[in-house]
Amino acid sequence: EVQLVESGGGLVQPGGSLRLSCAASGFTFSTAAMNWVRQAPGKGFEWVSVIDTSGSNPVHADSVKGRFRISRDNAKNTLFLQMDKLKPEDTAVYYCAKWAGYLEVWGQGTLVTVSS
Numbered sequence: 001e002v003q004l005v006e007s008g009g010g011l012v013q014p015g016g017s018l019r020l021s022c023a024a025s026g027f028t029f030s031t032a033a034m035n036w037v038r039q040a041p042g043k044g045f046e047w048v049s050v051i052d053t054s055g056s057n058p059v060h061a062d063s064v065k066g067r068f069r070i071s072r073d074n075a076k077n078t079l080f081l082q083m084d085k086l087k088p089e090d091t092a093v094y095y096c097a098k099w100a101g102y103l104e105v106w107g108q109g110t111l112v113t114v115s116s
Contacts, residue, residue, distance in 0.1 A: 002026040002105045004096050009110030016086050016114070022079040022096030022107055030074040033099040036081050037106075038092035046092070049081065050099070064090075086114045 008020040022034070036048040049070035051058045058070045069082045079096050093109040 002098070004098065004105060004107035006094065006096055006107045006110040009094065009112045011113045011115065012086055013116050014086060014088060014114055017082070017084045018086065018112060020081040020083065020094055020096075020110060020112070022081075024077045024079065024096075024098070027098070029072075029077040034070075034072060034079045035097045035099055035103060036070060036079075036094060037097055037103065038090075038094045038112075039109075040089070040092040043092075048094070051079070083112070086112075088114050090114050 003025045005023045006020060008018060012018050031053055033050060033052050035050045037045050038048050039045050047061060048064055049060045049068060051070045051072055055072045060068055067085045071080045091112060091114050093111050095109045096107045097103040098105040
C-alpha cells in the first residue's frame, strides 16, 4: 500500500522556522517526483514546491520562494520542507503528494499555524 505520512507541523511565531517531513512507503520513492501542497483555512489548495527524483531541481511557488526549501533523502524515503521566515499567511494544512503525471497520492496533512 502506498502511504505518505507528514509530520513536523505546529504553532510557531511569525519569523520562525519549522521543518516538515514526509515518510514514504509502498513504492520506489527514488523514482517519484514529489510535491508539497497546502490548504489555508477556508481556502483552496495551493501548490508550494516540487522536487525531481534526484533532488537536484527544486521549484517553489513565488509565495514561498526564498523562504521555503524542499529536499529529499532517497536513502531514507523521506521528503522535507524547510520553512523559514514564516508569515501568518503561511498558516495551512501542508500535504506531501506523489507525482505520477498528476498528484496521485496524498498524505493526511500536518497543520502549521503561524501566530503570535
